Amino acid sequence: MMRRHLLWLLLLGGLLACATPPPVATPSPLAEIAPSGQPTAGATVVLPTATQPIPTQEPTPVPTTVPLPMWDNPLDVEMQETAVAHNAAFRQLLPNNSGLWQFEPGSFWHPIALEMNANTAFLLDGGRVLRLDLIDGIPPQPLLQPGDFVEGLLVQEPIDLALVGGALLVLDRTGDLYAYDLAIGVWQLERYEREIGETSSHYFVALGYDTAGSGQRLRLETSYRYAQYFFPDGRQRLWSLPEEVLPVDVSGVGNKIYTLWRNPDRTATIALFQETARLTSFTPTITIIQPRQIVATKTAVYVLDMAGRRLLSLQPETGAMQAVFQLPGVSTFAANAVGDTLLLAGRDQLFFWQQPENNRLVTGGHILPAPQPHDTAVWHTNLTYAWPVTGNHDDLTLRDLQMPGAPRHYRLGIHEGIDFYWANGTPVHAAVPGTVIRATLDYERPSERAFNLRRAENLELGYTAPDNLDFYRGMQIWILQEDGFVARYVHLSGIAADIEEGTAVAAGQQIGLIGNTGSPASINSETEDAHLHFELWLDNIDIYLGQYLRPIETRELLENLFSP
Template identity: 80%
Template sequence: MRHRSLLWLLLLGGLLACATQPLATPTSTPFTEHATTLQPTLAATAVAIPTPTQQSIPTEPTVVTSTTSPSPTPQLVPNWDNPIDEGMRATAVAHNAIFNRLNLANSGLWQFESGSFWHPIALEMNATTAFLLDGGRVLRIDLINDIPPQPLLQPGDFVDDLLVQEPLDLALVGETLLVLDRAGDLYALDLATGGWQLERYEREIGETSSHYFVALGYDTAGGSQRLRLETSYSYAHYFFADGSERQWLLPEDVLPVDVSGVGDKIYTLWRNPDRTATVALFQETARLTTFAPIFTMLQPRQIVATETAVYILDMAGRRLLSLQPETGVVQAVFQLPGVSAFAANAAGDQLLFAGRDQLFFWQQPANSRFVAGGPTLPAPQPHDTGVWKTTLAYAWPITGNSDDLTPRDLQMPGAPRHYRLGIHQGIDFYWANGTPVYAAAAGTVIRATLDYERPSETAFNFRRAENIELGYTAPENLDFYRGMQIWILQEDGFVARYVHLSDIHWQIEEGTAVTAGQQIGLIGNTGSPASVVSETEDAHLHFELRLDDFYLGQFLRPIETRELLEHLFSPD
């Protein structure tokens, strides 16, 4: 009670201080800040979405906590600012584009309880409702009333008796909300009835043993086609609820990021080997060269194509680009106040942005409020990218030509593992069996399986049968598949796991202090199903970084995970 009163006084003081200052008015020059009144505004009535009735079993550890119910006392929205970035404005000038900067004069802000959402990676909206993906949770946000976010789906829930593992992306197709799971499955929510069902099951090994869908899209013009982006075999495809589909190949050396479509025109966003980004237009699976943006894009996050603009969120959420749909010419550059996801309506005249505990409404400056209550996630969270910042210098855990991250998303954290119906939690470094393994950072050994014995084929078959019966990898089975391993509690507080070893260095045991670059073991294949028939086949080092019970990359986009690891191992 005392804490709430103090917060009220602080916020009230901030509001009174601001009351004496007039709101800044954006300038309107051809190549600087530009304000355009956009219509229509949000509808005045909300459409209720019944709560799903699926059984919910929280994962371990439990990260969803309940806060108090919405306060009857009105809360004040804190002041916010977005200081102008002259470099970003200069970029707009160079491309003869309009420069827009979100601020109090042109955008509304909804502030939610601390911990309501930390780092959203997907956002969809219709006239009355926003659907947001954060921390593996699909949240419904009423855009009309002061109602706290309502969880619709989260890890540990069941859809058609299948355990939800880690939702990765959203797509709103008419009255259906689609949710893509990292494991490969697609769930569908009927917005009219609130009923969930499994639309596509692709958790097991099918025609391909390593498919990895990293993004979900749809036809913003109102068609029924769904879009998916696959990274293992580098292709995109559109498909329909009846199972029919068409697909087209992408360049082999790129990293797919996101996909969106308008009718039969499909826009695909990817990262190039030089870390710049490209957006390409396809029609009936053929690339149209008339769409040729001449603009440097970095740290790409999202693409949303509409009838009037193709929007690209890049610079890790600090910039939004508006491209002309036919040519790719830059129409506008938006400087953002630090967001991680956005949504646009089909006409392209409404934009909604999501940041930590905040929603920003472009061109709706009067639409501001504080929304109290609702479920929150406590700190630290693995999808809070700031928690992975460290002052330690990281060394590569193996040497030779391996001093680089794998170019394959399938070998990165968060990729599906179809053979065990689960999710990969580390980085794979493929190198010769018996290659020395070194500590990536200084720390203390907290686990070393010195007494490891290679299991029999029967043991592997038993684990496999149990995974199939459960529909996912049980925690004890996951540890079984790691084989011989070393865990090191690093000086930065993270735990590094070195997995599938063929041997552990004689100086290493529980309690041993190690330095960065010190040899700790040898590469092997222990725990891998291939180890049943060979001691060298599929040899590689599996390296994990963990914070509490979470792995680095959990609840993040694949491209964000890659950027975090690139910074840890190559900070320059």
């Protein structure tokens, strides 16, 4: 870490001693190269709307003596051959065709959503909505973050955002939708979906919009697997997705809606819907893996896959390949409505496609210290995890609702682990070696009144209080693993006789039994809703695996941990 900051200071010193960074340059159209912190309530913050024209000023030349930010993107021959095989253009982002803004280390670790208008970008990283000035290059400004309040409601974990006209919409994992008025700089609650309503387990994983400017909003639901478009006045329409898929993202142009999902074989599909009917004329032929994001425009449907290493440009009517972009480590991107401007974001970096002269170092701002839960490298380990429940389990649950980050409407909170549903009393085993640091050997089942009091407190607060969350875990065992993570085994019906605080356990050793303790279902039955709830945390740090990540990214991390 010290070496990284030393390199940063040397590079920054050279730049400041030589010149002032240039303004944003006017991008060239893709068609030329392609083959066929919440503000104080009431404060006025004037930001440009999404419909303002792109500035047309000429770029200021950069002296050749200025030490610009350095980056690399070695040629991926296989990716290049894929483009050739599909008769598509191959675009390798390099300093000679793309600009780079380098921010202070820790400015943003792993952004998962990005939107832009003429002069401003909005980035979602670590649950924070950041405003980035694309003209003056000032440090990122927090507009919203976990722990803030919107109309008295606690913001928990924003998962996606979208620019719709003069508003920035932000989707919380709880299902709530916040709207930020760009003209006056005030947050409002547009939709409240935190409590149990018509359904008790709805989980919206992505937010989209009509890039043609109708004001239509889009949401993608993974528990019941449907896509939905809706307007602020309550008009809405939805359509079902295939039962076995995992929804990833959604975007639209007019009445054409593009939906991205992952299939059981871990490839991904892009489907085009019009008036809720799927159009079979749109049939992409390229294999998509590790999908992340989709943005539909008038001239191209862009899909980010290969965990951010590749961006595909598809023809909007047929899905034919137009271009393959090889990326230098990107986790999200944005495109304008026409599709001729691309902005891409990775760790502490913004890339400006077709603006090679647009380079600068952006200093200052609020820094997030390491480790961060949405830094996927934090969760890498040399240990192979054994399944904590044996039997017919040979894969993770196919339901995102049973994964970390899902909403829990009954307590107005967020799920922080994986659920393994199996019969009550089924043995539970340690996934990897470690030492027991907590075992609730004196656990007593609470009364119905105790559950009612906890729920009343949650409703009054609008979220799950920390003490209540521990209450809902019931009988549990915590193990400090040899890889430094803390595994929590929750809802147990029993704990093995040789397990107590300080006990060393081996991988595969039985430590307890599946149960339903702590679950509201336990009030009337000791077997209803029996399952193992398994969480992974960083030792002594209040962050869990899955926090601030896309559901598909969390799933891939867990698949890697439990792979043989």
